[in-house]
Amino acid sequence: MSRASLRRKAERFPDSPGVYVMLDAAGREIYVGKAARLRERVRQYFQDPCALDPKTRALVAAARDVTFIETASEVEALLLESRMIKDLQPKYNVRLKSNEQYALVEITWGEEFPRVAVTRERGRKGSRYFGPFVDVGALREALKVLRRVFPFRTCTRTIREDDPRRKHARPCLNWHIGLCTAPCAARASREAYRADIRRFAQFLRGRKDEVLKDLRESMLRAARRLEFEEAARLRDELRAIESLDRRGSLGDGIEPAPPSADPREACSALGATLGLPRPVRTVEGIDLSNLGGGDAVGSVVAFADGLPVKGSYRRFRIRGEATRDDYSMMREVVRRRYGRLLREGAPLPDVILVDGGPGHLRAAEEVLDELSIRGPTLVAISKGRPHDTIRTLARPSGLELARGDPALRLLQYVRDEAHRFAQHYHRLRRRKRLLEEGG
Numbered sequence: 001m002s003r004a005s006l007r008r009k010a011e012r013f014p015d016s017p018g019v020y021v022m023l024d025a026a027g028r029e030i031y032v033g034k035a036a037r038l039r040e041r042v043r044q045y046f047q048d049p050c051a052l053d054p055k056t057r058a059l060v061a062a063a064r065d066v067t068f069i070e071t072a073s074e075v076e077a078l079l080l081e082s083r084m085i086k087d088l089q090p091k092y093n094v095r096l097k098s099n100e101q102y103a104l105v106e107i108t109w110g111e112e113f114p115r116v117a118v119t120r121e122r123g124r125k126g127s128r129y130f131g132p133f134v135d136v137g138a139l140r141e142a143l144k145v146l147r148r149v150f151p152f153r154t155c156t157r158t159i160r161e162d163d164p165r166r167k168h169a170r171p172c173l174n175w176h177i178g179l180c181t182a183p184c185a186a187r188a189s190r191e192a193y194r195a196d197i198r199r200f201a202q203f204l205r206g207r208k209d210e211v212l213k214d215l216r217e218s219m220l221r222a223a224r225r226l227e228f229e230e231a232a233r234l235r236d237e238l239r240a241i242e243s244l245d246r247r248g249s250l251g252d253g254i255e256p257a258p259p260s261a262d263p264r265e266a267c268s269a270l271g272a273t274l275g276l277p278r279p280v281r282t283v284e285g286i287d288l289s290n291l292g293g294g295d296a297v298g299s300v301v302a303f304a305d306g307l308p309v310k311g312s313y314r315r316f317r318i319r320g321e322a323t324r325d326d327y328s329m330m331r332e333v334v335r336r337r338y339g340r341l342l343r344e345g346a347p348l349p350d351v352i353l354v355d356g357g358p359g360h361l362r363a364a365e366e367v368l369d370e371l372s373i374r375g376p377t378l379v380a381i382s383k384g385r386p387h388d389t390i391r392t393l394a395r396p397s398g399l400e401l402a403r404g405d406p407a408l409r410l411l412q413y414v415r416d417e418a419h420r421f422a423q424h425y426h427r428l429r430r431r432k433r434l435l436e437e438g439g
Contacts, residue, residue: 017034017038017073022090023063027065029088036077075145102120102134106118107127149203151179153174166184169184195218267281267305267306274377282347282349286300286353288318288355290318297315301418303417352378354380355415357391361379
């Protein structure tokens with residue numbers, strides 16, 4: 001086919017996730033790629049050659065046909081791309097041919113309670129590896145999605161079924177928010193945990209239908225044994241896999257990973273770090289989004305005892321003059337959020353975290369003074385190298401916190417969740433505006 005014919009063919013591809021395959025004149029597969037939107041991604045190849053880099057121009061010049069395999073989600077597209085490249089070894093996937101130097105998913109089957117990790121090294125005794133994946137960022141995002149479907153542990157502690165201390169251990173935050181079944185605290189038996197990991201491994205191999213069948217059968221067996229709690233857990237896992245097409249969009253609204261610390265311990269550490277007389281119970285985080293100078297929005301996320309309270313999240317469309325700079329936007333969000341809490345007589349948080357530097361901290365302080373609010377402790381967090389910087393009104397130059405400090409981890413978790421929530425709302429606003437303009 002000519003370039004024009006290939007572009008016309010690409011125009012008929014679905015606007016959904018999947019894997020595309022380019023073939024040469026002999027019908028050999030010469031390139032495999034993944035796409036969140038097949039039609040949009042593939043037709044980009046057949047534009048003006050001057051707009052392409054040399055490697056892509058060579059690929060397009062050799063291509064005589066293109067086909068696709070549609071998938072239910074970007075996650076499944078990523079996994080399918082990896083398997084096809086490994087099997088087909090396409091000529092133009094040169095970067096992916098050396099399995100050893102690219103990211104792999106490791107399951108440590110040699111341990112009683114296997115861990116899941118991203119690695120670039122093979123050879124650990126008892127481990128199984130999946131990959132390679134050239135896009136390690138996309139792989140990590142996919143694992144965040146899959147971890148909500150197949151909870152697994154990532155910690156490096158040694159856990160044994162016969163260890164009596166498990167019964168007295170407290171699970172970390174990952175258990176509280178459904179990312180791990182907490183075998184370390186005897187919340188899951190060796191048999192049940194390994195069954196979950198086997199299903200996860202089956203999914204990585206592309207055996208989704210087998211996983212669904214196994215879950216249905218296990219759920220029915222548990223119900224017949226009157227183990228209704230286990231049956232309900234399996235039902236929820238089944239539904240999560242079936243709805244993966246709705247949750248499997250990489251980098252779009254995926255929740256940040258929680259810190260590997262007990263939430264109450266993190267709250268106690270934060271109270272001590274801020275010099276408060278008691279552990280912090282409630283934290284609210286504020287973030288702003290103003291990408292490209294339009295559709296400015298703000299978000300407020302709420303945490304209680306170190307865990308998200310999503311029913312208390314709020315989002316704000318920034319109005320008028322406040323969009324001119326970040327500080328004005330911060331003042332508006334603080335004024336609207338805490339002015340309303342005052343009017344309603346609702347409790348104020350122990351800590352208000354703003355994403356930014358000294359200027360954002362001062363902007364928030366000005367509004368709290370204006371509203372005569374004295375209760376919450378104001379904290380700012382800003383990214384930096386090698387560490388994030390934490391500031392308070394009493395310590396505007398910054399607090400010294402170790403990288404693994406539970407208080408720092410909790411603040412980073414709140415910051416990342418506020419950022420995710422703001423970005424998600426910004427995308428919704430922008431999408432709505434573009435649709436209205438297009439109509």
